[in-house]
Amino acid sequence: MVNFNGVIQDSDLQLTVSNRSFLYGDGVFETLKIVNNKILFFEDHYFRLMASMRIVRMEIPMSFTIEYLEEQILKLVEVLAIEDSARIRFTVFRNEGGFYLPTDNSISYVIQANKLDSIKYKTPKSQFEVDLYKDFIVPKQLLSTLKTTNKITNVTASIFAKENQLDSSLLINETKNVIEAANGNLFMLMGSKLITPPISEGCLNGIMRKQIITLAKQIDSIEVIEAAISPFDLQKADELFITNVIIGIQPITKYRKKEFEIRLANQLLEKLNNTIEA
Template identity: 40%
Template sequence: MSRQFINFNGDIVPAEQQVLTVANRGFKYGDGLFESMRLLKGELKFAELHSERIRKGLKLLKMDSWSSVDTWFLREKAEELVRRNKTGPDARIRLTAFRDGEGLYSPSANNMAYVLEATKVTESTYTLNEKGLIIDVFEELTKPVNILSNLKTCNSLTFVLAGIFKNQNSLDEVMVLNDRGFLCEAMSCNVFVVYDRKLYTPALSEGCIAGVMRQVVIKLAKENGIELVEAQISPDILNEADEVFLTNAARGIQWVMGYNGKRYFNEISRFLNEKLNAL
């Protein structure tokens, strides 16, 4: 494998090079956010939606220069790094932005710094998983609902513990509840449930990530005559649903096969995945 590089504040440096110190606010306080994206056939997919979400998040976190992370910035920096890493036309892109200043809880400055990573993937389309996922509900820790809930912040301990639960129980994914006991999201994805011929997904007011692929799938469903409801959803629906699938920007749509003794179909997820690749 050829040597890999990252983009650190505009400079292309070897991936193994130390670029952060113990004073880094992302390390000390989780003071930042991140965004996962997908390059397909040389194109950064849904770049406009990603840049809009990143800028909203940076503005909410009160970081300076939030407006600089526009569509041109994302495309230019991603394509530059992909060329340097020789990943080919298909890659997973991750941008991590953090506050670059000293201070304790109160920062001395609100400058934005960033790290961009690019990792090669083998698929040149959004590929629906052949084998359905096996899931369970993670109940040890819930996700609080507040103004930060819709962001992918660097404070991800809830999902780290959910990941440990997943590994300990040999699962493919886990569902995370909000602090009211309702479905919020999966460990790394948004959640969609087919029940009584309608498609349901947790509303943003339930604290789920405002995922770009969530937004795309909602639009695709409505355009293709699928009744969609954004709502407060009890986890009990998993025992009655006809279908459950998960979405994120890196993988697209992934269908769930089983929860406890329940087994699901993948008709709607397969249909929407075809529409997604046709965009």
């Protein structure tokens, strides 16, 4: 079952070949996690979605209040009986019509939901190896920071990782700085400094990124810095980890010949779970 424009329908809903998200990647989306019938960090997700729609000049319906979107999401998970723990994809796309220039900027949306096995965040994989993906770059621009339906770089980077028996790959921008992983934001611990690339580097404006920055700032021994990360920095790091809303924190255990600790990642994971339980 899916929620299409407020109506619960069979999950075999078929969009037409004129769908603009299919034709041009003319859509934005949010990936959300539900725990005990509560959407985690929903206010942050909501405002990012509204900002994304404005940036790509979509018409935001008057009905798109935070209360309405929450109601539509929770209605679907109730029908599916997966309120305890679920993954949500909320996709908004411009309605069909026109070529590159749309005939209008009105939108439709579809909500998909899948059950998750665990309520708490936990380390998905104990061994996690990555390498650089250099075939394509992510440009330093505002569009790169949004969750649009045009994620071909992330797709090809994920295929590259699989082909090379890696768990994920790290993306770079035009100045060859490392900005994120194919599946989430990147953090690097070097001594007492926890570093993550600033949004101006072209990385995703991640919701979990924001939460981890806040939690890390509560640790007196850690200084949180937003700064560019070069590939050479990775070899000198004490820890590397990836964050997104579904996995929480995934420690990177190996990059090329360098192996990493996971102590801070585990400490932050515990803090993250405590915020969910609060």
